[in-house]
Amino acid sequence: MSTASAPPLGRTVGHGALAGAVAGGLGAAALSWLVEPSIRAAIAIEEAGSAHEHTAGPVHDHGAEALVSRSEQVVLGLVTVLVVGVLVGIAFALVHRFLGSRLPGRTTAGTTMTLAGLGFLTFTLAPALVVPANPPAVGDPATVDLRTVTYLGTIVCAVGLAALVLGVARSGALRPGTRAVAAVAVGVVGTAVLVAVLPHAADPIPANVPADLVWEFRIASLAQLGLMWLALGATCAWLGQPRSAPVSRAEHLVRA
Amino acid sequence: MAHSTTTLVPGRVASAALGLALAAVMLLGVLFLLQENGLLLSADAASYLHEATHDARHALGVPCH
Numbered sequence: 001m002s003t004a005s006a007p008p009l010g011r012t013v014g015h016g017a018l019a020g021a022v023a024g025g026l027g028a029a030a031l032s033w034l035v036e037p038s039i040r041a042a043i044a045i046e047e048a049g050s051a052h053e054h055t056a057g058p059v060h061d062h063g064a065e066a067l068v069s070r071s072e073q074v075v076l077g078l079v080t081v082l083v084v085g086v087l088v089g090i091a092f093a094l095v096h097r098f099l100g101s102r103l104p105g106r107t108t109a110g111t112t113m114t115l116a117g118l119g120f121l122t123f124t125l126a127p128a129l130v131v132p133a134n135p136p137a138v139g140d141p142a143t144v145d146l147r148t149v150t151y152l153g154t155i156v157c158a159v160g161l162a163a164l165v166l167g168v169a170r171s172g173a174l175r176p177g178t179r180a181v182a183a184v185a186v187g188v189v190g191t192a193v194l195v196a197v198l199p200h201a202a203d204p205i206p207a208n209v210p211a212d213l214v215w216e217f218r219i220a221s222l223a224q225l226g227l228m229w230l231a232l233g234a235t236c237a238w239l240g241q242p243r244s245a246p247v248s249r250a251e252h253l254v255r256a
Numbered sequence: 257m258a259h260s261t262t263t264l265v266p267g268r269v270a271s272a273a274l275g276l277a278l279a280a281v282m283l284l285g286v287l288f289l290l291q292e293n294g295l296l297l298s299a300d301a302a303s304y305l306h307e308a309t310h311d312a313r314h315a316l317g318v319p320c321h
Binding site for chain 2: 006009012013031035036039066067068072073074076077078080081083084087088090091092094095097098124127128131132133134135136139140141144147148151217220221222224225
C-alpha cells in the first residue's frame with residue numbers, strides 16, 4: 001500500500017499533531033499574555049453597557065445566569081486554541097506531504113516554511129483584512145451571518161488565488177522571466193479584484209469602545225496567529241528533517 | 257517494471273485522496289469548534305460550545321455575534 005520512499009501516513013499525522021500542539025501551546029500562551037488583557041477590558045465595557053441598559057434590576061446577575069463562568073471561559077479558550085492547533089497541524093502536515101513538492105523551496109524545510117507562510121497569508125491575513133478581528137464588546141448579532149460567509153469566502157478566494165499564482169509560477173508553457181512577471185501580475189491583479197469584489201462586512205465600532213482597545217486587540221490577535229503559523233512551520237520542518245545522517249549534515253555545515 | 261507501476265500508482269493516488277480527505281475533516285473540525293452555532297447541535301449545546309470557545313473565537317479572529 002505505502003510506497004518505499006514515503007513515510008507512512010500515520011507518521012505524517014503524528015508529526016502534524018505534534019507540531020500543531022507546539023503551535024497551539026505557544027498560541028495559548030500568546031492568548032493568555034497578549035490578547036486576554038484586551039478581552040478583559042472589552043468585557044468590562046460590555047458589562048458596564050448592559051448594566052446601564054437594565055437599570056431596573058439592582059443586582060447585576062450576569063455571572064449567575066452565565067452558562068460558563070468567566071474563569072472556566074479563560075481556561076476553555078486556551079484549550080480551544082490548543083485543539084485548533086492540533087487539528088490545523090494535522091491538516092498542514094497532510095497538505096505538505098501531498099502538495100509540498102509543488103511549492104517553492106529547495107529542501108523539505110523550505111517548502112514547509114513556504115506552506116506556513118501561505119497558510120498565514122490565506123487563512124489569517126486575508127480574512128483579517130476583510131473582516132478584522134474584534135474584541136467581545138464589538139459585533140452586531142444581526143450581521144454575523146454576512147460576516148461569517150464573507151470570512152469563509154475570503155479564505156476560499158485567497159487559497160484559490162494562491163494556487164493560481166503558484167500554477168502560473170510553475171507553468172511550463174512560459175519562459176522563466178515571463179513566468180515570474182505573469183505570476184506577480186496575477187497575484188497583484190487578483191488581490192485588487194478580491195478587495196474590490198468582496199463585501200465590506202466589517203461592523204462599525206461602537207462609540208463606547210476606544211479605538212486603542214480595538215487596535216491593541218487586533219494586533220495581539222494577529223501576533224498570536226502569526227506566532228502559531230511560524231511555530232507550526234518551524235516544528236514541522238524540524239520533524240521532517242532527515243534523521244539518519246547527522247555526520248554528513250555537520251560536514252556540510254563545516255564546509256559551508 | 258510494468259507490474260510495479262500498476263500497483264504503485266493506484267496506491268499512491270488512494271493514499272493522497274485519503275490524506276487530503278483527512279486534512280479536510282480536520283479543517284471541518286476547526287469549523288465545527290469555532291463556528292457551530294446550532295446547525296448540528298441543539299440550541300443549548302451550541303450556546304454552551306459558543307461560550308466555552310468564546311475567548312478563542314475572538315482571539316483567532318473568527319466572526320462572533
